[in-house]
Amino acid sequence: MEVKINTKKKILKSFLGWLPLTLVAIPFYFIFFTGGMMWLLQTLTAIGEEEIKKIALLFGVSFIFIGGFGYINWLTKSLSSYKLSLKNDVLAVCGKSGWGKLNIKIPVNTVKEINLGQKANTLEKLSSGNGLIQDQVSSRLTFLKTDGSSFKLDFASKAFDIESLCEFLIFIKSKDIDSNIERA
Structure with a gap:
C-alpha cells in the first residue's frame, strides 16, 4: 500500500x-x-x-x-518527492525531516507506533501560541520504533493526500502498529 x-x-x-x-x-x-x-x-x-x-x-x-x-x-x-509505503512488510519513508532528508526502509515489525500531529519539541512548545508552529506540528508524522527511538516526517499532511494518509494509518493497525487515527 x-x-x-x-x-x-x-x-x-x-x-x-x-x-x-x-x-x-x-x-x-x-x-x-x-x-x-x-x-x-x-x-x-x-x-x-x-x-x-x-x-x-x-x-x-x-x-x-x-x-x-x-x-x-x-x-x-x-x-512532491515524499513517499510512504508498505510493501512486503517493509515500510519505506522518504521526505523532509528537520533540516535534512529522510530516506528509510525498515521492517514493519520494528515500528511500534505512527502518529500524525504529535511530538512538539521544546522550542515548539515555547512557541505554542504561534499558529504556524502549530500548523507545522499538526502536519508532522512521527514514527516510534520498538527500540524506543523515533524519527519524523515534516509536513506529511501537506505532501500526502489526507484521505490516503488516513487510510494508510488505519490499515497499518492490521500490522500491529498503533496510530492516533481512528476509523470514522
Missing part, C-alpha cells in the same frame, strides 16, 4: 495560512537586500547616488521575484 501525493497546487494551497507571515517578510527582505546592495555599490564603485538607488532597486525587486519563485518551486518539488 502506498500513500498518494498531493498535486503541487494542493500543496501550495495547504500553505495559505503562512501568507500573513510571508507578506510581512517580503518587505523586510526587500529592504535588507536593497540596502545591502546600495552599501556595496557605494563602497566598491564610483557611481552616483541616483544610479546606485536605481540599480539597487532593480536588484531588490529581482531578488524578491526570483527568490520567491525559486522557494515555491523548491518547496513543491520537495514535498
